[in-house]
Each structure stands twice: as C-alpha cells, then as structure tokens.
Amino acid sequence: MIELEGLTKRFGTKTAVDRLSFQVRPGMITGFLGPNGAGKSTTMRMVLDLDNPTSGTVRIDGRHYRELEEPLKYIGALLDAKAMHGGRSAYNNLLCLAQANRIPPSRVAEVLDLVGLTAVARKKVKGFSLGMGQRLGIASALLGDPEILMFDEPVNGLDPEGIHWIRNLMKALAAEGRTIFVSSHLMSEMALTADHLIVIGQGRLLADTSMAEFIRQNSRSYVRLRSPQHERLVEVLRENGFHPVTAGGGTLEVDGTTTEELGELAARHRLVLHELSAQQASLEEAFMQMTAAAVEYHAHGTIAHGGGEMPPPPPADGPGPHWGESYKGA
Numbered sequence: 001m002i003e004l005e006g007l008t009k010r011f012g013t014k015t016a017v018d019r020l021s022f023q024v025r026p027g028m029i030t031g032f033l034g035p036n037g038a039g040k041s042t043t044m045r046m047v048l049d050l051d052n053p054t055s056g057t058v059r060i061d062g063r064h065y066r067e068l069e070e071p072l073k074y075i076g077a078l079l080d081a082k083a084m085h086g087g088r089s090a091y092n093n094l095l096c097l098a099q100a101n102r103i104p105p106s107r108v109a110e111v112l113d114l115v116g117l118t119a120v121a122r123k124k125v126k127g128f129s130l131g132m133g134q135r136l137g138i139a140s141a142l143l144g145d146p147e148i149l150m151f152d153e154p155v156n157g158l159d160p161e162g163i164h165w166i167r168n169l170m171k172a173l174a175a176e177g178r179t180i181f182v183s184s185h186l187m188s189e190m191a192l193t194a195d196h197l198i199v200i201g202q203g204r205l206l207a208d209t210s211m212a213e214f215i216r217q218n219s220r221s222y223v224r225l226r227s228p229q230h231e232r233l234v235e236v237l238r239e240n241g242f243h244p245v246t247a248g249g250g251t252l253e254v255d256g257t258t259t260e261e262l263g264e265l266a267a268r269h270r271l272v273l274h275e276l277s278a279q280q281a282s283l284e285e286a287f288m289q290m291t292a293a294a295v296e297y298h299a300h301g302t303i304a305h306g307g308g309e310m311p312p313p314p315p316a317d318g319p320g321p322h323w324g325e326s327y328k329g330a
C-alpha cells in the first residue's frame with residue numbers, strides 16, 4: 001500500500017504537487033491520470049525519495065522509502081526507461097542492480113525471460129529500441145519481486161503488441177495481489193487497464209474513484225435529433241417532459257430516453273427528422289472536461305482560467321456524486 005498525506009512539492013514559485021492525499025491499494029491496478037504537467041512524475045519521484053516533498057508525507061507499507069532496508073524488495077518502478085547504462089549489456093545492467101540490493105544473480109535471467117529479453121541479454125543497451133528499453137526498465141522493477149510496482153507512462157511510444165503485453169503483465173501482477181500504480185495522460189488507456197482511478201490536475205486531486213463508478217457516471221447515453229422544424233421540435237419535447245440541449249450543427253441532445261420513444265413522439269406531431277441517433281458520451285470527453293481548468297497550455301497558447309487560477313479543489317473524500325454531470329455544457 002502507498003499512502004500520501006498532504007503531499008506537496010514546490011519548485012520555486014511553481015506548485016507541482018498540491019496537498020495530495022490518497023491511498024494506492026493492493027490487488028488492483030490504480031491508474032494515475034492527469035494532463036501533461038499535472039504532477040504525476042513528481043509525485044512518483046517523491047514516493048521513491050528521488051525528490052524531497054516541500055510538505056506532507058508518503059509512506060510505503062507504513063514506512064518512508066528511506067526506512068526500507070532493501071527497497072527493491074518492497075517497491076519496483078519504471079520511471080525513466082533511459083536511466084540504464086548504455087554501454088553495458090541488459091544482463092550486466094540488471095546484475096549491478098541485483099548485487100547492490102543483495103538479490104541473487106539467478107533472478108536476473110528470470111526477469112529477462114519474463115520480459116522476453118533473453119535473446120538480447122548480452123547486447124549493449126544503447127542499441128535497444130524504445131520497446132526493448134521499456135521491457136528492460138520493467139525487468140529492473142521486477143528484480144526484487146516487490147509487492148508494489150509503479151510505472152510512469154509505460155505504454156508511451158510503444159507499438160500495439162508492446163502495449164498489449166504491458167497491459168496483460170500489469171493485470172497478471174495485480175491478480176497476484178500486488179499493488180500496481182500506473183500513470184497515463186490518456187483516459188482511453190486507463191479505461192482498459194485500471195480498476196481504480198486517481199485524477200489530478202495542476203497537482204491537485206480531482207477524483208479518487210473506482211473505474212466502474214467513473215464509467216457509470218460518465219458513460220451517459222443520449223439521443224441526438226436534427227429537424228428542419230427545430231423550434232417546434234424543442235416545444236414538443238419540452239411539453240412532453242424532456243430537456244433538449246442545443247448542440248452544434250443545429251442538433252438537439254436529449255438525455256434519459258430512446259430513439260424509439262422520440263421517433264414516435266415526432267411522428268405523432270408530424271415533425272420531419274433529418275437525424276435520430278443513439279449516442280454515447282466518451283470517457284475521454286469526460287476526463288477532458290474535468291481537467292479543462294487544470295490544463296496549463298492549450299493548443300492555441302492561452303492559459304486556462306484567466307491566468308491559471310484553479311477552482312477550489314473537491315472535498316477530500318472525493319468530488320461528490322455530481323462532479324461528472326455538467327460536462328456536456330447543458
């Protein structure tokens with residue numbers, strides 16, 4: 001278990017991590033989601049004592065990282081796949097790590113086999129592709145057979161086969177009862193792997209929820225309608241207790257109903273429809289809406305929220321039941 005309490009990191013005037021409190025539990029994959037620059041890597045670096053918190057604490061199974069006698073046996077991490085010594089072979093890189101942590105050398109061959117690098121074990125790391133480097137980073141994380149594993153953007157730059165492999169590996173490790181903490185800036189990636197979700201923006205906690213709950217709250221289905229008799233259609237919908245929302249391209253969106261119900265209603269009122277379709281709001285859309293105020297730099301170069309001021313953070317026990325409801329701009 002990893003526990004953060006009021007964890008804060010400032011770099012000069014920049015607050016990279018802002019009073020983060022949450023727990024990462026065993027037996028599941030916890031996704032750590034946030035846009036670029038949200039503070040994910042800085043948080044993970046503080047877990048490993050690579051950065052000192054400005055305030056707050058982070059504990060691994062109740063202890064600070066530096067209190068762990070042989071830390072690789074408690075927690076393994078893939079933070080920067082390029083951190084290996086390029087002039088050394090994959091085998092020698094891992095052997096050095098093993099020796100420094102009193103891990104038997106036989107474990108090196110075992111983890112190389114586990115990540116599929118046995119055939120290139122004696123090759124110099126500087127010739128490795130990005131995917132091979134990621135696999136080697138994962139081998140080093142697994143070296144001490146730790147109960148806790150932390151992966152920072154592990155699928156970045158990988159081909160579909162590599163992505164599939166990492167997903168399955170994380171699932172297998174979680175199924176063994178290990179604690180898996182994995183960061184990403186892609187909601188779509190998290191939806192496929194994570195059981196639990198921690199969302200941050202500009203260093204602050206925006207959500208701490210199960211993936212199932214996130215999907216339940218945000219996979220809203222609705223019906224999209226388009227009619228040349230737009231005004232009359234709006235009237236009829238309202239008269240029948242619906243709450244149509246005007247969307248782009250002259251379309252209307254209506255929650256809590258079906259295409260059958262609205263199609264029949266339109267027919268009864270002799271309204272012509274040019275579109276009648278069932279829609280599903282994407283999780284990516286929900287995530288973007290949630291973090292919109294916390295994204296530092298938008299594509300057009302402006303800073304969100306009038307100079308970067310953030311709305312107040314949600315309460316410590318999560319943002320409440322309605323935090324996902326306003327994203328469609330109704």
Ligand SMILES: Nc1ncnc2c1ncn2[C@@H]1O[C@H](COP(=O)(O)OP(=O)(O)OP(=O)(O)O)[C@@H](O)[C@H]1O
Binds near residue numbers: 015034037039040042
């Ligand atoms: N050593 C440092 N000195 C100054 N600022 C830093 C330092 N490290 C990180 N930052 C800043 O802290 C903020 C958080 O960065 P961090 O790398 O933790 O974000 P991230 O969520 O991991 O983003 P990404 O997905 O882009 O890796 C950013 O604004 C970054 O520029």
